Amino acid sequence: ADEAEVAPQVPKGLRGVRNIVAVASCKGGVGKSTTCVNLAYTLSQSGARVGIFDADLYGPSLPIMVSPEYGKSKLVMDPVTKELQPVEYEGVKLVSFGFTTEGSAMMRGPMASGLVDQMLTTTDWGDLDYLLIDMPPGTGDIHLTVGQSIPITCAVIVTTPHKLAYADVAKGIRMFARLNVPCVGVVENMSYFDGDDGKRYFPFGEGSGERIQSEFAIPHLVQMPIREEVSSGSDEGVPCVVSDPESEIASVLRGLGASV
Ligand code: ADP
Numbered sequence: 694a695d696e697a698e699v700a701p702q703v704p705k706g707l708r709g710v711r712n713i714v715a716v717a718s719c720k721g722g723v724g725k726s727t728t729c730v731n732l733a734y735t736l737s738q739s740g741a742r743v744g745i746f747d748a749d750l751y752g753p754s755l756p757i758m759v760s761p762e763y764g765k766s767k768l769v770m771d772p773v774t775k776e777l778q779p780v781e782y783e784g785v786k787l788v789s790f791g792f793t794t795e796g797s798a799m800m801r802g803p804m805a806s807g808l809v810d811q812m813l814t815t816t817d818w819g820d821l822d823y824l825l826i827d828m829p830p831g832t833g834d835i836h837l838t839v840g841q842s843i844p845i846t847c848a849v850i851v852t853t854p855h856k857l858a859y860a861d862v863a864k865g866i867r868m869f870a871r872l873n874v875p876c877v878g879v880v881e882n883m884s885y886f887d888g889d890d891g892k893r894y895f896p897f898g899e900g901s902g903e904r905i906q907s908e909f910a911i912p913h914l915v916q917m918p919i920r921e922e923v924s925s926g927s928d929e930g931v932p933c934v935v936s937d938p939e940s941e942i943a944s945v946l947r948g949l950g951a952s953v
Contacts (some may be wrong), residue, residue: 703844704814706776710744710821713843715874717828717836718851719861724882725851726754727923729827732849737785741822744779744786746813748839749829750805753791759783768792776817788816806838814842832868840872847877852905854884854897859905866909876911884916 707713716732718725729745737743747755756766759782766780768788779786790812818824826845829835839845848869852858866876881902885895896919906914 747789756791
C-alpha cells in the first residue's frame with residue numbers, strides 16, 4: 694500500500710515513526726522492561742532516533758529504570774495542539790503514566806485501555822526510527838487496544854528458560870498472530886551465567902527458547918545472561934550498557950529498519 698492509502702489510519706503524532714515494535718512477555722518479572730530499555734538505548738547509541746512508550750499503567754517501570762531524577766520529570770501537554778510532549782532522557786523520548794502526576798493507575802480494564810490509547814495516539818513523537826512499546830504482561834484489553842489503534846511493525850517476546858513460561862509465551866505469540874503482527878524475535882532472558890571457574894551454568898534449565906523458536910518459526914532467538922549490573926543499573930535509573938546479546942536483537946531491528 695502506498696503512503697496515501699495508509700496515512701489516515703495512523704494517528705497524527707505517529708506519522709513520523711518508521712517502526713513500532715511491541716516488546717512483550719506473557720509473565721511479569723521476566724525482564725521485559727529491562728530488555729525494552731536496553732534495546733532502546735542500544736539502538737539510540739548506534740544513531741537511531743528512538744522512543745519508548747510504557748503501556749503498563751498499573752506498574753510503570755520506565756521512570757525508575759531510566760531516570761536518576763525519579764519523580765521530577767513530567768509529561769507536558771501543549772496548550773494549543775493538546776498533544777503530549779515526551780520526556781527525554783539521554784536522547785530517547787519517553788512516555789509513561791509514571792511521568793504524570795497520578796504516577797500509577799488503579800482503574801478497571803476498559804478505562805485503562807482508553808487511557809493507553811489516548812496517551813499513545815495524542816503524543817507528538819516527532820520523527821523516530823523506532824518506537825518501542827513496553828507492553829504490560831499478559832494478553833488483555835490493553836494489548837488489543839494497542840494492536841487495534843496503531844500499526845505495529847513487529848513484536849519481540851521476552852521470556853525465561855523456565856518450563857512454566859512456555860504456555861504463556863505460546864499464548865502471546867498467538868495473540869500477535871491474530872493482530873497480524875509478526876514476532877521477529879524471542880529473547881530468552883536470564884538464560885545462563887558464566888561462573889568464575891570458566892563454566893557456563895543454566896540454573897533455570899535449557900532448551901525452552903529453542904523450542905519456542907522452532908515451534909512458532911520465530912526468526913531470531915537471543916539468549917541473555919543473568920548479570921548483576923543489569924539489575925543494579927535498572928534499580929539506580931541507569932540503563933545498562935550495551936552487551937553482545939542485546940546488540941544482536943538490536944541488529945535484528947536495524948535490519949528491519951532498513952527494509953521498511
Ligand atoms: P518485567 O518487565 O518482565 O516485569 P523487569 O524488566 O522489571 O521485568 O525485570 C525484573 C527484575 O529482574 C528487575 O529488577 C531487573 O533489573 C532484573 N533483571 C532483568 N533481567 C536481568 C538479567 N539478565 N540479569 C539480572 N537481573 C535482571
